Amino acid sequence: MGRSLNLKELTRETPPLGPGHRLCAGCTASAIVRLVLMAADRPVVVVNATGCLEVATTVYPYTAWNMPWMHNAFENAAATVSGIEAAYRVRMRRGELREPLYFVAFGGDGGTYDIGLQSLSGALERGHRFVYVCYDNEAYMNTGIQRSSSTPLGSWTTTTPVGSVTVGKSTRRKDLTAIISAHRIPYVAQCAISHHMDLMRKARKAFDATGPAFLNILSPCVPGWRIEPSDTVRVSQMAVDTCFWPLFECEEGKLRVTVQPKEKKPVQEYFQIQGRYRHLLRPEHEALVAKMQQEVDQDWQRLKEGRIL
Amino acid sequence: MxxxxxxxxxxxxxxxxxxxxxxxxxxxxxxxxxxxxxxxxxxxxxxxxxxxxxxxxxxxxxxxxxxxxxxxxxxxxxxxxxxxxxxxxxxxxxxxxxxxxxxxxxxxxxxxxxxxxxxxxxxxxxxxxxxxxxxxxxxxxxxxxxxxxxxxxxxxxxxxxxxxxxxxxxxxxxxxxxxxxxxxxxxxxxxxxxxxxxxxxxxxxxxxxxxxxxxxxxxxxxxxxxxxxxxxxxxxxxxxxxxxxxxxGRSYGMFQQYRLEDAQLVLIALGSVSRTAEVVVDRLRSAGWKVGILAPRFYRPFPRAELSSALVGKRAIAVLDRADSCGAFTGPLGLEVKSALFDHGVTVPVWNMIYGLGGRNITEQDIEGIFFQLLKIVQTGTAPPEDADYFGVREGPAEAGGSQKWVEVSTLRN
The missing domain is CATH 3.40.50.970 (Thiamin diphosphate (ThDP)-binding fold, Pyr/PP domains)
Known part of the structure; x- marks a missing residue:
């Protein structure tokens, strides 16, 4: 159903997010937005949580958005889109609108894992028909790389420095995708920018879902991950190849791994291409790396067995 | 209709x-x-x-x-x-x-x-x-x-x-x-x-x-x-x-007034307390007192000019605040009224009181006491305190740094 997901053809259309915005060179957030929105075969109304994507695309009097777009605050994108979707439903019912629309909310991991989790949970439980996209760059990047509950164990941020007493973040990341799936919504998936067709197919399923849908998309960040602008897609590919960021979907409660790496690589290969993990390559942190490898292996095994938790 | x-x-x-x-x-x-x-x-x-x-x-x-x-x-x-x-x-x-x-x-x-x-x-x-x-x-x-x-x-x-x-x-x-x-x-x-x-x-x-x-x-x-x-x-x-x-058929202004026009002593308050005060005003009026009420209806926008001109020539005003503005030493409505009167050159003694916080009741007798206090201000020519009083509060004894002003009010109404 709908138009085909042919990237070559879709990129000839007016881009939903136009050029000229102020995101960093190499930033994956803009590519995520374009891929998600190109997968929609109806007009889309976008809500944006406060964050990099929002501040970099709508500096008044300019906007990079070629579609209806709204920003309210940091922690309330899901509640805001709930209100818009409720207004849409009643206005359709009263005959004030005729055009079928999709609704999507974009938030970073700060606005989703942390400060906006309650708002998101409420919106999912109420069953509003919308897609929530978390572009997950694993820290508060907009305010300058502070840890979030998505920041992985051992990762450097400005609030989890590598010092003589503590070494990066001391706790595991929160498994948000599992938390969202516990809401028993029709569609939940993890995606990566390196696997764009997988991402677009999942976005299409999310738009077509009969209720709320959630996409957690890894979003490598040039300044925050201490990587080159030209390396963001390569780093994303390595996150998938090491199973550090596994790609799967949970459709009507049924879990399926969508991308199986040909050869599962050790996590060191993911760490060594990012400045934020550089310290982990030192011999004194071998035990920490081994622990992280073990966690990745356990998570991957569980997903392959069809269990999200 | x-x-x-x-x-x-x-x-x-x-x-x-x-x-x-x-x-x-x-x-x-x-x-x-x-x-x-x-x-x-x-x-x-x-x-x-x-x-x-x-x-x-x-x-x-x-x-x-x-x-x-x-x-x-x-x-x-x-x-x-x-x-x-x-x-x-x-x-x-x-x-x-x-x-x-x-x-x-x-x-x-x-x-x-x-x-x-x-x-x-x-x-x-x-x-x-x-x-x-x-x-x-x-x-x-x-x-x-x-x-x-x-x-x-x-x-x-x-x-x-x-x-x-x-x-x-x-x-x-x-x-x-x-x-x-x-x-x-x-x-x-x-x-x-x-x-x-x-x-x-x-x-x-x-x-x-x-x-x-x-x-x-x-x-x-x-x-x-x-x-x-x-x-x-x-x-x-x-x-x-x-x-x-x-x-x-129901008429509303930016503020509601009750027997305000020829009143000399005026009570200003937001909300339901002014309905209680109407009973007191009627009682005092029948005893010959020229008392009235002004109840701001619009707090934002605040009708500064209209309110000030309605208060020209009044002898004393009590502003009752059901909220405090900690550190201003005056309640929010008190600040609003004092500022409007000042800007419009209306010189009337204004006594500000914080009352009824957390649902503390205020009775007809209490309001009568407030009008008595206003009368005392007019009769003695003494200026009301610059800082707001806390109406009906139980404070410690004066030697412990407390105030006993509430006692004065209670005495007046007896």
Whole structure:
């Protein structure tokens, strides 16, 4: 159903997010937005949580958005889109609108894992028909790389420095995708920018879902991950190849791994291409790396067995 | 002018008025003493009496966020809250006004924590008085009902487009049953009219970016425009209230007055206390006292000029504040009145009192005592204290640093 997901053809259309915005060179957030929105075969109304994507695309009097777009605050994108979707439903019912629309909310991991989790949970439980996209760059990047509950164990941020007493973040990341799936919504998936067709197919399923849908998309960040602008897609590919960021979907409660790496690589290969993990390559942190490898292996095994938790 | 009298609580009257607005979206979270509004409205929705998307949010913060989204999406929106709920909303209360989104919110006034207290005072509304919302304070359930309708018209006026709060006293008004005159659904809807969006987010042919980032080069102009909208609200309110009078027969000003014209001693207060004071005024009037009441109805915009000219020639004024402004040593209404009088060159002694916090009762005798104190100020020519008094408070003995002014008031009324 709908138009085909042919990237070559879709990129000839007016881009939903136009050029000229102020995101960093190499930033994956803009590519995520374009891929998600190109997968929609109806007009889309976008809500944006406060964050990099929002501040970099709508500096008044300019906007990079070629579609209806709204920003309210940091922690309330899901509640805001709930209100818009409720207004849409009643206005359709009263005959004030005729055009079928999709609704999507974009938030970073700060606005989703942390400060906006309650708002998101409420919106999912109420069953509003919308897609929530978390572009997950694993820290508060907009305010300058502070840890979030998505920041992985051992990762450097400005609030989890590598010092003589503590070494990066001391706790595991929160498994948000599992938390969202516990809401028993029709569609939940993890995606990566390196696997764009997988991402677009999942976005299409999310738009077509009969209720709320959630996409957690890894979003490598040039300044925050201490990587080159030209390396963001390569780093994303390595996150998938090491199973550090596994790609799967949970459709009507049924879990399926969508991308199986040909050869599962050790996590060191993911760490060594990012400045934020550089310290982990030192011999004194071998035990920490081994622990992280073990966690990745356990998570991957569980997903392959069809269990999200 | 077909109307029906029903015996309703303030909350029921507000729920009924909200239904008659035919809102597209109502989003709310229950909190004492507002809960009755949402319960009553839920019954309307459940019985198909109104075609509204009722969104029962998981918090007031989300409720207000939903209202902002829905209002941006071209719909008439209503909500209600109290106290901690309004405090939790506060961030988005400012955004609703900053984005110039019309909506109406009933605020069932209740004290703010801490300590925790569920009873009436105005500290919740006062906390967001600078947010850019229109604020109307009501004396009873009838005014609450009428003000929901008036506030909606004013809020949606194209040159205003500011959200509006209808504030009324928790329990005193929200829970007491009183007779309320109800307009027909048709006459309400012809008064408020269908909702007309300014910018409609759901208009995909004319895509809008709403809630952009405005930095040093634009923020100030946005805020200036918002201040001008409040000025427009001040200008339009009288006309809209006059239109309401033609529909309902009930007449409202920017403030309500009771035997004020020739009064020499004046009590100024927001909310239900001024109804209690009317009984006292009648009693003192029959004893030959020239006393009267001024009850500000619009707190935002505050009718500074009109209020000042109504107070020219008065001998002494008591301003009762059901909220404090810690560190100003004067309550918020006291500050407002003193500032307006100063700017308009009206010299009258003003005695400011903080009273009734956390629902502490104030009686007819107490109010009589206040008028006696005003008389004493006039007779002795002594200036009232610069700082606000705390009416009826139990303070420690003077030697322990406390004050015993309350004793003086009690003595006077005996």
């Amino acid at each position: 077909q109307q029906e009298t029903r015996t309703l609580t303030g909350n029921e009257a507000v729920a009924l008025a909200t239904k008659q607005l035919r809102p597209h979206v109502v989003a709310a979270y229950p909190i004492t003493p507002q809960t009755g509004i949402i319960e009553t409205f839920s019954e309307y929705v459940s019985n198909g009496e109104v075609d509204t998307e009722l969104v029962l949010a998981e918090s007031e913060h989300s409720a207000m966020s939903i209202c902002v989204g829905a209002a941006a999406a071209g719909s008439r929106v209503a909500t209600a809250t109290s106290s901690q709920g309004l405090a939790l909303m506060a961030e988005i209360v400012y955004i609703a006004a900053g984005m110039r989104l019309p909506m109406v919110m009933a605020v069932t006034n209740r004290a703010l924590s801490g300590p925790l207290n569920i009873h009436c005072d105005h500290s919740d509304s006062m906390m967001v008085r600078d947010s850019g919302w229109i604020q109307i304070f009501c004396r009873d359930a009838q005014e609450a009902y009428d003000s929901i309708l008036i506030a909606t018209r004013l809020s949606e006026k194209q040159s205003v487009r500011l959200p509006a709060m209808v504030c009324y006293d928790g329990f005193f008004v929200s829970h007491n049953l009183t007779p309320v005159q109800i307009l027909t659904d048709e006459s309400v809807f012809s008064f408020v009219g269908p909702f007309k969006a300014g910018v409609d987010l759901l208009d995909t042919l004319h895509p809008a970016t709403m809630g952009a980032l405005a930095l040093q080069n634009y923020y100030l102009e946005f805020k200036r425009a918002q201040a001008e909208a409040m000025r427009q609200a001040l200008d339009w309110a009288p006309q809209i209230q006059e239109e309401f009078r033609l529909v309902s």
